[in-house]
Amino acid sequence: MDVSRLLLSVVMVMSTSDGTPEASDSSCFHLDQDRYKVIKGEAFYYVPYDLDDPNLPDANITWYKDGSEVMNITTDEAHRIHYHGGALFFLNISANDAGCYSARHIEPSGECFYYHLKIEVFDGTSRENLTYGSIRNSDQNKNIPCPQPVKDTCKTFNGNFTWFKGKNLIPGQHKESLWVNDATKDDEDIYTCICTWTHNHKVYNSSGSRRLFALEKAVYEKVKIISPNTTEQLVKKGSSVKLNCTVYCGINAVRDCEATWFINGNPAKQMDGYNETTTLEIMDPSKRTFSTATLAIAQVSAADFQHEFKCQGSGFYTVTSATLTLKKDEKAVYEKVKIISPNTTEQLVKKGSSVKLNCTVYCGINAVRDCEATWFINGNPAKQMDGYNETTTLEIMDPSKRTFSTATLAIAQVSAADFQHEFKCQGSGFYTVTSATLTLKKDG
Template sequence: MNPGEKTCSNHPVSIIVFDVSHRRSLNLTYGKVKNTDKKKKVLCPDPVKDTCQTFTGTFTWYKDLQFLPGEHDVELWIDMATKKDEGIYTCMCTWTHNNREYNSSGSRELIVPEEVIHKDIQILTPTDKEQFADEGSSIKLNCSIFCGINAKSKCDASWLMNGKPVSQSKGYSQSTNMVIESPSKNTISTAILTIDKVSVEDFQAEFKCVGDGFFTQKITTLTLKQRESIIPLVIGGVCVLVLCALTVVLVKWFAIDLALFFRPYCQPSSPNKDSRVYDAYVVYQTHDMDKATEDMLSEFVTKALPCVLEDKAGYRLFLHGRDAIPGEDRLELVEEYIKKSRRLIVILTPGSESEIATTQTSAMEEFDWQVGLHHALVQRDMCVILIQLGETGPQGYTHLPPGLQHLIRKSPPLKWPKGSPDALSWKSRFWKRVRYLMPATPARKYAQSSVV
């Protein structure tokens, strides 16, 4: 080639035109800028830098397509970079050729790694030196350690059994897991030792939770302790409950016996100021009875009542056939005798249920009932003791006066056990209940003249 001659060469160039939506595509960047330096340097890609230097162009910088004012160097420096500074940085060169302006650009992705801080190992669990377990049961032992912030590289938790690593042998298995908490970024490593069936040897073994960190290692020792059986506690509790229930049943069953037993020791210290001289006024029906009922009533009134309540218990009863003075006006003196009595004993017989309401031939006997019930229900100055002789019959108590039916609903009558060995025994259940309803202290015994 002669001096001064010029040659031209053709170079094929492939031009690919991307849509504007690809401007932030990572595939179109010149690599990544990633290091742990606090001060980051982003270099303008070489093709753009060379073009700009050849044609003496001007540099401008963009972050995520946003213009960065004041940045016109080939290098972009970012002091104290944080996660907020991450993004795609674009270096653009504006240059002129043949009086025509051109733009050339290239991008790099800046990645700011999270801060990593390794700290001395802290064992979070176990916190106790002993852990209770049941022989034959399954148990999980948890070993958790704290390593620092984003400390992924060296943060290992594990278990040792009698100074040796726990192998994946039958009955034992160990699993590990690492977690970086959010938002604190604390790094926690956990090892879980699973014992499928706790044996006697496990209670004698020494388990160690080992934490390996970047700078330090820490170990804590854990032993298994046999949990005390709850069977003795359960048996003791059941025994206490049974004893309490038995005590309640016995107290309820023997409540009357206990009350009668302690009565003599619980008498008031002051003298009895009750001026009533009879402990009970006895009322009953005597008309229109069959022979059997009449004999039963006679036996109870003349024999059983006086024998038990008067002779053995020391009470004083008023019985019309025995205590009324001949010639007295009964209608005038009934109320006086009732006022002098502390209880009203009502004797119900198989024939008394209908006669009280239907018969008009026993006005005097019916008057006793009326006066006694008036004092018991209206004036409320005496208690009523209901005693049933024989069976009630199909009509029950429906034919009795309403006041007496009311008393029966409140307190069912006591049934005298005629014909049984307990009929005249003052220690029988029947007579104990009668004595329980009688006054605690028998009335003073006055001379017959003072009563009249």
């Protein structure tokens, strides 16, 4: 008996005049209610979860249906609803069988237990809402186990299994588990396990269903830090700032993909004065998976310039990190952003060659805040696309303090498709954004 499920914890034993222990209702332990949804016309064989041995003498247990008038359940097998010891039988279930049932069990020691059951009755068209959970994973071959109550019934009565996909019989499948090999989206459906069993020389069916989802296969790669891509960031004391920690985990790699900020080795989300929010993004159609932790500092303090900010990326089997320190931003002059490079709309390249495209923007004097150059390909960030590698540098010229950001886009091997793409160099500053487009033309 699982005493952790007991609702009452005091046992009082009374004695009858002949010395036989007998428990009063007030001393009985009431077990948690079990709940089941069943199909009209089928059979349901129920044994309480907490009952160790259902084959106890009928005299030791009494089953009844709760309600405005308590209805005792018989042991006579001629009745649709009857019991043998701790097992309760519902045969050819009807809508009127719905409700709450209880059993009073007295053990030889005098201990008394109440078992409680609630059943709801539905017709077969409601099967979609009666599933015993779903099978949802990216395994190539998927195992669908028959729901436990049906499996237990078949084992007890030596029944036979059959399987259905939706409303269609699956030929030749008669085991308690069904394997769907090389599963695809076409295999997604409700799978129903039906046990056919015999009781008192009559044949009955009990069924249970599970929904199968064929998730796309995940490819877990070594985690990469996308941002920050520099070790220092200039900020003004007293200003508000947001720091992004973006990590790449693989293809459909949502499991354990997480970006997190640490400050001097402590989780930033647990520290006063900082607020961390996390997002998980799967790009379409590539399914490349990124996690971004954004750390908001409401007011940069003198202490923040002494802190070590660590961006940590965790994946399915790897962990990596990058550190960032805040540097005091000297007086800045933010100008209208200007595109320095590219300074033409076309660039000649050979198909199959490797090429590097520079997007250089000017932001002003000491204008490091929000100064960023970025490449886009057909409107999508190039850094998130396969076959391209973007690196970004921020440069402050001495002694003028003129501030430039350069994004270098490396194409390992120029393809025919690249000649159809629109490459856009976008420059962002403190208060302006501008861009210039570039197309690749075949050389020769």
